[in-house]
Amino acid sequence: MRRSRNIVSAGLLALLLAGCTLLDEQTPGELAVRGARVQATVDGAMLELALDCRLSGPMSDALDRGIPLTLKVELKSPQAALLRRVELRYFPLSRRYLVRDPDSGRVLRSYAASAALLDGxxxxxxxxxxxxxxxxxxxxxxxxxxxxxxxPGPLRLPALFEPAWHLRSPEYAWTTDAG
Incomplete structure (x- = not known):
């Protein structure tokens, strides 16, 4: 009787620890805009962003396995709205982490480590x-x-429901010099 209680107690403890680990893996990443401005250039305009980004465990694992993470950038003014995308990607053969514009295929930056990518x-x-x-x-x-x-298809359903795949910044507003 006492032995079965110990086994049940050990089982409950294992389940509790597994639940804590599962909860820790479900912690969402963090993304915040610390600064932004639109700068006129010869080719039109450039959006300059200062971001703080921390990926969740599953997002970091996916990136390290070569699965691209695409960030959607929504920019609005009273007269217009623009949508741009930025792709974070790891290429295992070259061992490089890239920040790319997926629409043009242009590489915006390249890094040797994921920490450097997020810092960039x-x-x-x-x-x-x-x-x-x-x-x-x-x-x-x-x-x-x-x-x-x-x-990729197999990750879309978990990304809808699992908190670890939720990554969104609060809206950041700033005033412009030309109004």
């Missing part, structure tokens, strides 16, 4: 092209989040 997001320059000239007004807003629909 503190100064992200995203070309807006001629569309950037439509962004006028006294205030601009930006919001960034993981584009779950860009994940």
């Amino acid at each position: 997001l503190r100064a992200l320059h995203l070309p807006l092209g001629r569309d950037g000239s439509r962004l006028t007004g006294p205030e601009l807003r930006v919001r960034i989040g993981l584009e779950r629909s860009a994940l």
Whole structure:
């Protein structure tokens, strides 16, 4: 009788520890915009962002296995809205982490380590092209989040329901010099 109680107690303890581990794995990542501005360029405009980004465990694991993570950047003014995407990707053969524009295929930055990639997001320059000239007004807003629909098929369903796949910044607003 006493032995069966010990076995049951040990089993309950194991389940409790497994549950704590599972909860820890379900902690979402963190993404925040610390600063933003739109700068005029010869080719149109450039969005300069200062981001703080911490990926969850499953997101980091996916990235390290070569699964691209696409961030959707929503930029709004009172007159217009733009949508841009940024892809974070690891190429195992070259052992490089890249920040890419998936629409043009252009590599924006390249890093040797995932920590350097996330640190590099503190100064992200995203070309807006001629569309950037439509962004006028006294205030601009930006919001960034993981584009779950860009994940491979087997990850899309878990990304909808599991907190570890939730990554979205609060909206960041700033005033512009030209209003």
